[in-house]
Every structure is written in C-alpha cells, then in structure tokens.
Amino acid sequence: MRKITCLLAATTALALSAPAFAGSPDGKLQVKVLATGVLPDGKIDKVKTDLIGLPAGSQTKANNNVVPTLAIEYYATPNVSVETICCFTQHHVSGDGPLDGARIVNHVLILPATVTLKYHLDAGPIKPYVxxxxxxxxxxGEKPGADAKALGASKVKMTNEVGVAVQGGVDVPVNDTGMGVTLDAKKYWMGTTAKFYxxxxxxxxxxxxxxxxxxxxxxxxxRF
Structure with a gap:
C-alpha cells in the first residue's frame, strides 16, 4: 500500500505541475503513465496429474504486486477508442490450506498482452468509460520453489493462455492541452496450467x- 501511495502522489504531482505542451483534449492519440496494482487469485482449479500425493484440500495462492504501466489509446471517434497496455509483473505461488506457507513456484514473470475496445460516456468534464x-x-522465467524442489521438482512450466478482460474507469482533464488524471479497473478471466517435472x-x-x-x-x- 505504501508503494501505491507514493506512485499515485508522484503521478498526480506530474499532472498538476508539468508545463503546457502541444496537446489537444480532442486528439486521436492518448498515452497514460500509470501505477498499477496486480491482484491475482492463483488457486488450484483442477488437478490433472498427481504422482506425489497432494493432501486433500491442497490449495495455492499468488501474491499481489505493484508495477509501472504504459497504456496507449487511439480514438476512432470521440466516443470509441482502442487501448493496449504494456507492463511486466512478477509473482510467486505459495501453498494454502494443508500446504500453507509452502513455496511452490518462484519468479513468475507475466506480460499481460491486452487489447480493449472502449466506449466513452459524455458526462461533461469528467470522462467515464467502459x-x-x-x-x-x-x-x-518460472522456477520451482524451495518446497517443490524438496519434493523432487527440478523444472516447472506454466502455460500461456487466452482470456478476456473487462474494464471501467474515468479520465479527468486538468487543463485544456490534453492532460489529465485517470483511474482504471480491469477484471481478467484467465487461467494457466502448471506442470512440474x-x-x-x-x-x-x-x-x-x-x-x-x-x-x-x-x-x-x-492526449495529442
């Protein structure tokens, strides 16, 4: 939480103190510089192969992370745009339930390739969107955690998967040169399969x- 607070303070100060530039509130291109909290689930949905004998009720969870994010958006019309984001986020997977505290997978580096079609509502100076x-x-870069290694795992591979994201947010202009502050929330439905060798x-x-x-x-x- 402290990291999020510091990043938000820095980005807000940038918006309020940056000098004017040749932007436009009606420009076709918009670039966002963001502080992003990634809050995954990570629980086991299904056990496909189990040669080690997991205890009944075994579960896993992934840790949260805060990362910088860049979003690039193109406005096809004043109300319709297409957006993509760029960031890397790193996580580890630990045990839960009977496996509580066990280190299962380390150094899971994720690139969340995402493209969304957005509709911007007309609400005066505040610009909400979905x-x-x-x-x-x-x-x-995923690697077996210490407890997975102790059980004989020397390699782990997590699959790339396709899913869907929905989002909602708001853009708030702070001047008439295309600059503003923004809040955004995305929910992903996405899975992965972990294979231990x-x-x-x-x-x-x-x-x-x-x-x-x-x-x-x-x-x-x-916005330009």
Missing part, C-alpha cells in the same frame, strides 16, 4: 489454476 477485449498472459523428465504434477486478477491503475494521461 471496455472489453481479449487478453493473453505470456509467462516467463523431475530431473528425469517425468511429469510428477499438473495443476490448472485460476489467475483471474483484478488490475487497478491510477496515473496521468497526455
């Missing part, structure tokens, strides 16, 4: 997980 679109989570290449465990994160952002925008 959006929906496809997403694909590209996962890199022994040193001999045997797949000892395969579990399907719900990621389904909330992605909450705040920052500044510049």
């Amino acid at each position: 959006g929906v679109g496809p997403a694909m989570f590209l996962i890199f 022994t040193a001999g290449g045997v797949k000892a465990l395969e579990t399907k997980h719900k990621l389904d994160p909330w992605v909450l952002s705040a920052g500044v925008y510049f």
Whole structure:
C-alpha cells in the first residue's frame, strides 16, 4: 500500500505541475503513465496429474504486486477508442490450506498482452468509460520453489493462455492541452496450467489454476 501511495502522489504531482505542451483534449492519440496494482487469485482449479500425493484440500495462492504501466489509446471517434497496455509483473505461488506457507513456484514473470475496445460516456468534464477485449498472459522465467524442489521438482512450466478482460474507469482533464488524471479497473478471466517435472523428465504434477486478477491503475494521461 505504501508503494501505491507514493506512485499515485508522484503521478498526480506530474499532472498538476508539468508545463503546457502541444496537446489537444480532442486528439486521436492518448498515452497514460500509470501505477498499477496486480491482484491475482492463483488457486488450484483442477488437478490433472498427481504422482506425489497432494493432501486433500491442497490449495495455492499468488501474491499481489505493484508495477509501472504504459497504456496507449487511439480514438476512432470521440466516443470509441482502442487501448493496449504494456507492463511486466512478477509473482510467486505459495501453498494454502494443508500446504500453507509452502513455496511452490518462484519468479513468475507475466506480460499481460491486452487489447480493449472502449466506449466513452459524455458526462461533461469528467470522462467515464467502459471496455472489453481479449487478453493473453505470456509467462516467463518460472522456477520451482524451495518446497517443490524438496519434493523432487527440478523444472516447472506454466502455460500461456487466452482470456478476456473487462474494464471501467474515468479520465479527468486538468487543463485544456490534453492532460489529465485517470483511474482504471480491469477484471481478467484467465487461467494457466502448471506442470512440474523431475530431473528425469517425468511429469510428477499438473495443476490448472485460476489467475483471474483484478488490475487497478491510477496515473496521468497526455492526449495529442
């Protein structure tokens, strides 16, 4: 929470103190610089292979993270736009239930490739919007956690998956040169499958997980 507060303060100060530039509140291109909280679920949805004998009721969870995000948006009309985001977020997966405290997967680096079609409502100076679109989570660098290694896992692979995101937010202009502050919330429906292998290449465990994160952002925008 402290990291979020500091990032929000910095981006708000930027919007209020930056000098005027050649922007336009009716421009076709909008760029957002954001502080983003990524709040995934990570619980086990289904056990497909289990050669190690997981205790009944075993569960997992993924930690939250705060990252900088860049969003680029193109306005096809004054009310309709297309937006894509760029960021990397890193997580680890730990045990829950009978596995509480166990380190399962470390260094899960995710690129949430997302494109949304947005509709902007006409509400005077405040510009609320809603959006929906496809997403694909590209996962890199995952490694077995200490407790997974102790059970013989030498390698773990998490699959890239396609899902959907819905969003809602508001843009608030702070001057007449295309600058403003913005709040955005996205909900993803997205899963992944984790496969754990022994040193001999045997797949000892395969579990399907719900990621389904909330992605909450705040920052500044510049419209050209």
